[in-house]
Amino acid sequence: MSPFIQLFRRYLREQGLPVTQQREVVADVVFNSLEHLSIEDIEADLKGRGERIGKATIYRTMEILVRSGLVEEHDFGEGFKRYEHRFGQQPVHEHLICTSCSKVTEFQSPEVLRVREEASAMRGFRPVRHRLEIYGLCSDCQARGVTVSYQGLTCPVDLMN
Amino acid sequence: MSPFIQLFRRYLREQGLPVTQQREVVADVVFNSLEHLSIEDIEADLKGRGERIGKATIYRTMEILVRSGLVEEHDFGEGFKRYEHRFGQQPVHEHLICTSCSKVTEFQSPEVLRVREEASAMRGFRPVRHRLEIYGLCSDCQARGVTVSYQGLTCPVDLMN
DNA sequence: GTAATTGCAAAGGATTTGCAACAGT
DNA sequence: ACTGTTGCAAATCCTTTGCAATTAC
Numbered sequence: 001m002s003p004f005i006q007l008f009r010r011y012l013r014e015q016g017l018p019v020t021q022q023r024e025v026v027a028d029v030v031f032n033s034l035e036h037l038s039i040e041d042i043e044a045d046l047k048g049r050g051e052r053i054g055k056a057t058i059y060r061t062m063e064i065l066v067r068s069g070l071v072e073e074h075d076f077g078e079g080f081k082r083y084e085h086r087f088g089q090q091p092v093h094e095h096l097i098c099t100s101c102s103k104v105t106e107f108q109s110p111e112v113l114r115v116r117e118e119a120s121a122m123r124g125f126r127p128v129r130h131r132l133e134i135y136g137l138c139s140d141c142q143a144r145g146v147t148v149s150y151q152g153l154t155c156p157v158d159l160m161n
Numbered sequence: 162m163s164p165f166i167q168l169f170r171r172y173l174r175e176q177g178l179p180v181t182q183q184r185e186v187v188a189d190v191v192f193n194s195l196e197h198l199s200i201e202d203i204e205a206d207l208k209g210r211g212e213r214i215g216k217a218t219i220y221r222t223m224e225i226l227v228r229s230g231l232v233e234e235h236d237f238g239e240g241f242k243r244y245e246h247r248f249g250q251q252p253v254h255e256h257l258i259c260t261s262c263s264k265v266t267e268f269q270s271p272e273v274l275r276v277r278e279e280a281s282a283m284r285g286f287r288p289v290r291h292r293l294e295i296y297g298l299c300s301d302c303q304a305r306g307v308t309v310s311y312q313g314l315t316c317p318v319d320l321m322n
Numbered sequence: 323g324t325a326a327t328t329g330c331a332a333a334g335g336a337t338t339t340g341c342a343a344c345a346g347t
Numbered sequence: 348a349c350t351g352t353t354g355c356a357a358a359t360c361c362t363t364t365g366c367a368a369t370t371a372c
Contacts, residue, residue, distance in 0.1 A: 018345075018346045018347070019346075019347095020345070020346070021345085039336080039337085055337090056337085056338075056339080059336090059337060059338075060338095079335070079336070080335080080336055080337090081336085081337090
């Protein structure tokens with residue numbers, strides 16, 4: 001059991017929500033992974049542990065985890081969401097996403113955090129979480145001569161220059 | 162007709178794609194709006210113009226517009242996408258999104274652009290577009306005592322502090 | 323003319339929801 | 348005991364796709 005489960009239990013209690021076995025197991029799967037997990041990934045992991053938990057419960061638990069701030073929700077444009085807990089080596093980080101091969105590279109940026117605080121403060125906004133995603137072509141795909149494509153066609157243009 | 166349509170035509174020709182009436186009208190709707198348009202919004206606008214264009218065509222056209230870089234795709238967590246052309250008063254901008262009332266506030270940040278270039282250059286990545294979204298509570302919702310909610314319940318906690 | 327697009331409706335895929343049985347407090 | 352959750356399947360919602368008719372080049 002991940003020690004972070006404690007934080008989740010605490011959150012649930014503070015919210016007056018029952019701490020159920022299902023919620024704990026689902027959270028444990030997420031806290032024990034360093035990946036960007038899809039609901040399907042989580043389901044598979046649960047199956048691997050011999051847990052029989054309905055997909056609806058996974059969705060419902062992920063919603064709570066995201067609200068709690070313990071887990072981040074990502075949408076990398078794949079048509080479904082991915083989840084990642086916030087206790088990895090990279091506490092807060094941003095993403096570089098290759099639109100060709102879907103490779104995701106993470107990086108940290110103190111500047112972004114500063115921007116987040118400044119922009120929020122200036123407007124009386126209370127920031128809870130953020131995401132910076134930079135889309136483009138990774139070095140491998142550029143080397144392979146790949147460009148962006150639509151129905152088999154190629155190459156985005158810098159129309160604005 | 163928005164002057165930006167020209168850029169779209171140019172893009173289509175460069176890609177060897179037919180410049181159809183439908184594509185032009187859909188693009189015109191987007192270029193003439195300063196909003197974050199959903200597919201439904203676009204459909205309604207077209208209907209208002211008396212255009213009878215299938216939803217599938219709108220989706221297909223938006224895909225091309227996004228690839229061209231003339232239009233940005235957003236996902237504000239509503240379960241569907243929104244689109245915004247890149248010729249507004251705010252050429253490139255970031256978003257503050259209230260998780261309670263869904264209000265979206267835009268702001269510009271040269272620092273984010275610098276981070277984008279630096280982080281990309283450092284990894285041989287070729288950036289095409291990016292998005293920075295900061296989620297939290299707007300000043301109004303804070304004033305109203307609103308917090309984040311789940312199934313009618315309240316209040317997120319700073320579990321990490 | 324040829325190749326690609328359009329529009330419709332059907333299909334697809336992720337997520338949500340209704341409800342009876344069940345678990346947490 | 349009471350209230351909220353779970354699990355299943357059905358429903359929902361956005362988006363994609365197949366295909367015959369149509370349009371761009």
